[in-house]
Amino acid sequence: MAKLQVELVTAEGRILSEEADFVLAPGVEGDLGVLPNHIPLLTPLRTGEVMVRNGEAEHILFVAGGFLEVLPDKVTILADAAERAEDIDEARAEESRKRAQELLAQDIGNYEASLALERAELRLRVADVRRRRHGGHPPAQ
Numbered sequence: 001m002a003k004l005q006v007e008l009v010t011a012e013g014r015i016l017s018e019e020a021d022f023v024l025a026p027g028v029e030g031d032l033g034v035l036p037n038h039i040p041l042l043t044p045l046r047t048g049e050v051m052v053r054n055g056e057a058e059h060i061l062f063v064a065g066g067f068l069e070v071l072p073d074k075v076t077i078l079a080d081a082a083e084r085a086e087d088i089d090e091a092r093a094e095e096s097r098k099r100a101q102e103l104l105a106q107d108i109g110n111y112e113a114s115l116a117l118e119r120a121e122l123r124l125r126v127a128d129v130r131r132r133r134h135g136g137h138p139p140a141q
Contacts, residue, residue, distance in 0.1 A: 002036035006052050008061065008077040015082045016052065016059060023075050024051040025068050034070050041070045047119055049126045050077065058133070060085040062126040064119055085130035088123050096120040 006023055008016040023034040026048030045068050050061045066079035100117035104110060 002073070003054070004034065004036050005074045006077075007075070008050065008052075008063075008079060008082055010066075010079050010082050015079070015084065016061065018052070018054065018059075020052045020054045020075075022051075022053045024049075024053075025075075025077065026050070026063065027068065032068065034075055037072045038070050040072065041068075043068050045077070045079065047122055049122070049129065050082075060126055060130045060133070062088060062123050083123070083126075085126045088127040090124060090127050093120045093123040093127070097124065 001021065003019040003021055004023060006016060006018055006020045007014065021036065025032050025034070026046045028044045028046050031048075032043065045063055045066045047064045048062075050063050052059045052061070062083045062085065063077065063079040064081040066077060066082075069076040069078070097117060097120035100113045100120060103113035104117065
């Protein structure tokens with residue numbers, strides 16, 4: 001069966017590099033599923049969840065914007081920021097969410113606070129998805 005080489009990179013370095021049989025990413029026009037031999041494309045990403053699956057192994061990651069490039073045998077994600085679900089500090093994300101909600105309630109820095117709130121809530125969602133799927137244990141490698 002054909003596979004995709006998946007690379008997820010940020011300015012800080014490579015977050016993920018592995019083979020996969022399916023990738024799901026948050027495109028700006030909606031979620032985008034990619035299988036091997038997909039038509040080439042380049043699209044911006046919105047903040048959200050990336051899922052990389054290879055057989056039974058599944059990796060869930062948080063991305064904060066960037067770009068997705070798809071070639072028939074390769075997917076490259078150039079993310080503004082990214083974290084593996086298991087690396088998300090839920091307490092810190094919850095604190096960020098509360099701080100953003102307080103700023104919004106005070107009508108201070110609405111645009112920046114809205115972005116911070118969205119990012120914190122999505123980080124918490126990605127961490128929760130991983131916990132529910134894997135019972136709080138790391139996924140099989």
